[in-house]
Amino acid sequence: MTATYSGDDSYAGSSDHISLTVAAPVTAPGAPTGVTAVAGNAQATVSFTAPAGDGGSPVTSYKVTATDHTDAARGGQTATGSASPIGVTGLTNGDSYTFTVTATNSAGTGPASAPSNAVTPSAPGAPSADLAVTVHGPAAAGDGSTFTETITVHNAGPGTATGIATGLNVPWGVTVTSAPEGSRIGPVVYWWDSSLAANATVTHTLTFRVDTWPHYTAAIGVATASSKVADPHPADNVALTTVKLG
Template sequence: MPFSLLRLGAIAALFAGACSGSTSNSDNSPGNLSITPNGGDSSAPVATVIAGTGFLAKATVPQGGGETTLDTRHRAWIGDYELTKVTWQSTTKLDATVPADVPSGTYDLVVENAIGNRGTLKAAYTARDINSPAALTATLTSSSPTPAAGQPVTMTLQLANAAGGRATDVTAVTPSMIPTDGISCTAAAASAGAVPSAAAPIRIAGGTTETFTWTCTSAAGSYTLSASVTATDVNAGASIATNVTGVVVTYGGTGVPAAPGITGAAPGDRQVTLTWTEPASNGAPISGYVITADRGVGARTTPSAATTYSFDGLTNGMAYTFTVAAINSAGTGPASAPSAAVTPVASPVGADMSAAVSMSDLGAPVGEYVTGTATCTNGGPNIATNPTCSVTGLPVGATLGCTPALPATLESGAAVTCSMQYAMPAAAVTVTVTAGSATEDRTPANNSASWTTNLTPTFLQPGVP
């Protein structure tokens, strides 16, 4: 009896720890998953350790009494392939075996605990079939198809080994030139700077790439630049045939221009004004540009080397992006990166005529001269046609002069200023300035302004009649 009680207590304590949440997710699902190793040869089973949280056991107490049992059975999959020999070690550890013959590829890991909850780790395990032969794919590019005479050109060769294939040892990458006269090339080096050799090969694992670079220089002429690759299958020891397609480079020749860089895209009324940097012409002057708008608007060609263009005929309120490509005698070069999206907007309508007045005094005695200024301003944004600037309320004998004389049109931001002077009469004077034009006014409330100069009494000195 003491032994049974002790065992029951241990099981209860284990289950309580599993259910307490101290090593599992709050929803009692497996989480924080990892699998070691995270890949392997699919030609044979691979033993793994799965770590995480929420590997919960399930306790069962028989009805009517009896010994409590603890169900620790868990299940696990990579993709659609169920793992075997899944053994529960603790609430944070499982042992499991990836079966043989899983096709090459990368799979998600799914773990189901004893209470039926699941957790997932994306792209957790990569199966590799090392019985698949290595296969290299080569891509060769040049830094410029038409460099200046004597300018080094960088050649870049990317070698990609087939996913799931055996590793490849590259023992030589040898640059080649047709013709060979008048051109020289450096040795090809891997990305880390090492030159491959039989004694120190560059290994490319299945599903990975390696990049080799070298430079070639010539005074002038056209060449087909390529390379030969010497490589072997690491497991089979067989040579791997690699086809490298050559690239034509013409030193001192003429090529299409490089891509411009868009520097501005300013919206207007049904149009966008673009600006860009002039690209390298690559041997021939730039004669024009092709400007292309999205949304099916199409392309426009400018017969000018100017680096700005107003693309009209657009729809206000709709966002557009643009690209620009340069043209020379060799043809049209690559397009620029797209501009930021820009939305044409309608221009504000009308002008904004406003009036202002300022006098030298708020009050003056009879006969004192009062001076002042009246101003009529067009606040825009459009031109004011047939502008007016009237001053009323001046007493008899007042003088008034305006500069400039009222023009037929008043530009946005322009103003007419009038100077006035009068002798203070025996009553208050209110001067009113009114501005206007034949153009629709956006804010008519500021068309008028007034100033009142009050009459102040004259105080005589004592004894003065």
């Protein structure tokens, strides 16, 4: 930009340059990344990486929000801090939680991060056992034939699981012909195991006979849980397989 004065009888003409710097507009920061959580006693410590872009203004604070996947009504706890990590308190022991993080600068609050890994807070010394269940069987079974589903429950520890109930749904169009040590309640066959040590596995089998009329793909779901010991990763306590009937 140039300012020019042509002059008059008293003053000579002149010109000068004026520099003007235009700053980019400030926006809210991006989402934090790499969010991880470690559970404690009714609390969790959440770590994260600062957003790649701060929107043109330094991040002044971060906010962590908890989501309770066991009972949504017990979630929603928040905590703020100026940097990673941030501790979140007031959680319910035995419930499964994930966490998201937002960043704030002078322009506002940016989008939430992707959720953290799931963690389960527990009291000091409380036993825990990480159960996982799988179910395997054939992809198809013809009219009048029989097929067997194999249910495997594994305990990754660190403690012994007790009072383990494992249930498998019985779809329509098949009849249960064999379920060793299993009991039937309505459309569910279940097995009861008093305990399962860390790193141990128990296997159950169930044999079906296909009726002569159904022709569809049946879904067979199975789930397991320990009634007295917390499970830090409950998502793998459920499994599903399908079999084409007819």
